[in-house]
Amino acid sequence: MGSSKFPFAVLCRGSIVGVCYGRNADDLPTPDKAVDLIQQHNIKYARIYDANIQVLKAFANTGIELMIGISNSDLLPFSQFQSNADTWLKNNILPYYPATKITYITVGAEVTEAPNNESALVVPAMHNILTSLKKLGLHKKIKVSTTHSLGVLSRSFPPSAGAFSSKHALFLKPLLEFLAENQSPFMIDIYPYYAYRDSPSNVSLDYALFQSSSEVIDPNTGLLYTNMFDAQIDALYFALMALNFRTIKVMVTETGWPSKGSPKETAATPDNAQIYNANLIRHVINDTGTPAKPGEDVDVYIFSLFNENRKPGLESERNWGLFYPDQTSVYNLDFSGRGAVVGMPTPNSNGTAGGFNGTTKTWCIASSNATQLDLQNAVDWACSTGNVDCSPIQPSQPCFQPDNLASHASYAFNAYYQQNGATDIACTFGGTGVRVDKDPSNALFPSVQTLLHRSLCLGSDAMHFLNCKLVYFALQAMITACI
Template structure:
């Protein structure tokens, strides 16, 4: 005989499986999204960011916290947003569902339904890092957040997930040989089992830039940039890859297959290319960043699958919306932005960006395109009056 708590949780799982396909479509509209990082002191207001995203027709974003100003600014925008439980809160939330419930009531529920919060990331790149206590907290924290959402009748519209770095893999070349690291399996297996039950995809941060930067002598930069190249041949699957990005996605699929999760979707939670780097950061140029992001956008807009999973449409969040001038680490870390702080494009990949209100303004402070048009219209009207006089 099941206990009442066990019966409740089984009901949650049944409910989740029923809605997993619908939820997946709600979490990610289309195939293209962008990460909105804010470790900087020169960025436009969140209200201006909403205007920029609408102009660029970007309908999905991820943030790395649950900032009140950002969530308020996105109210009524129609843009799907995924928030994040910061790494430093995972241990606390793993202790009990009440902690998770308090976090959701403070950081999620007050903004619904006006703000389209469609996902909650439980930390960022936990597995593979050095904090073993965070590893142990990941699964219980995920379950507690999901259970709290279910009790609030929100589990059908907000997906619980966690993004991983490539550090979770023991190897990834060729794609069919990819496996998870042995030391990670005691956490990864129960995590994947839980996510499989509630219909959550596997989120991976895939960066051909980092692979090329670390081994420029053996990796063809054209292969990393989606340009014409011989590609690689995977003898086991008899599949050919002409770009590293799809090879990295299929490597994740291969690793999941080996653990029995062959039905789980892979979504790229971060990918991008730095436009500037230190002397030892090969490939970090504006030209390469433009080439990578332009070709990636073209690929995603085709709404096709990978060589290994041709029917599973590839979806990805690009890193990042802006350069973040306060991020620590090498120069490349501060130069992944598609847009400059004034709202203009960093390089042309098909977005128009927004024109700053004045040449002296270090960043945009407008509330939208309408404000800019109002200024222009007022100036023109004043000029006509002077001419008439």
């Protein structure tokens, strides 16, 4: 997938997950709204494919670390003259940095896959960009690299046999020397979806979706692989080691799964997209590394933020987005990685949504460990993009009391949770939601419960007591409805 397409180890900060913000569409929200959406989901890393001024301004003062791109069409002028690189940096970076937190510049994208192979221009252009950064004292804060497709390998299975294609040797040798010398990552775009789609007889869907119950054994190393993502990354590491480049880290600058495809693309569904990305995030955030690199950080950017209606090709090409252009979710995705394995609950006999095994009624409430800021951001998202009707928690409405953020958040979280299948993934809210299997109304509304029980229902008159109990149960039902 080319450059038109919901992060990295410094001082042991652990693996990170970002999102690719492509804009090859004519129906997208403004950059300001797109950045608001990214923030609402607590996404701290983003990749864009150019240096659009409006986009750079929109990311200013957000703290989001930004990867920006130089297109393949600009490689020629950047490779020919240092002055072109100097001017570009002065006009496109300096006015917005450091308010806009730019951390990577990608010089060209998947050049070996481009119709006009411009790979010979990449390394000279990278050198000129780096020289410009050095002049400004920014070369240690902004890393320079370029992205590749998996087609840069001639062999990727078994992983230990991973090897770069000899036809790219003249391009790769100076590139790898540049990356090693400047401690820049090798950037790769990995798509297990394509491996499954193009060879379903050799690749199981479960293996591509991180759901395999069996293991694939590398006969040369004895390493066991339970998913294709790890196998493809390790193939790259083995290819790098074969050329004696052992210090270069691999960064995944694009990966994802389409939610819709042409009739023959049967695996392109919202369920599979949700499963792949949710399991990917959890796999990455857990810092398990890969079989060949256990515990190694694997930084990932998910493609992509929005569906892009102007992309050519099969139907799937226009449906990689986590969000529709109107900013509603294509499917639920938790970027914190704290949710359990994606699955759907089965309904209980009474028709209510069950828990993960369909055995008990479950609720989603605000975590007691969440900060007020994170809770407020989550409530704002649920009541807007999440399509929850939050009118009952407005002043003078039935669920406004108790008037505190935790109870309001619990109402919004649970409403969203029940509307979206009562799955683990629907109760994450950036780590601020918690699933419970005990009715939380008593715990969340203790003062109201006490009032009902101790004040309204203490009369000695039998009829008064009966009427009071009717009121009690009516109010009790209302309280429960607020959860």
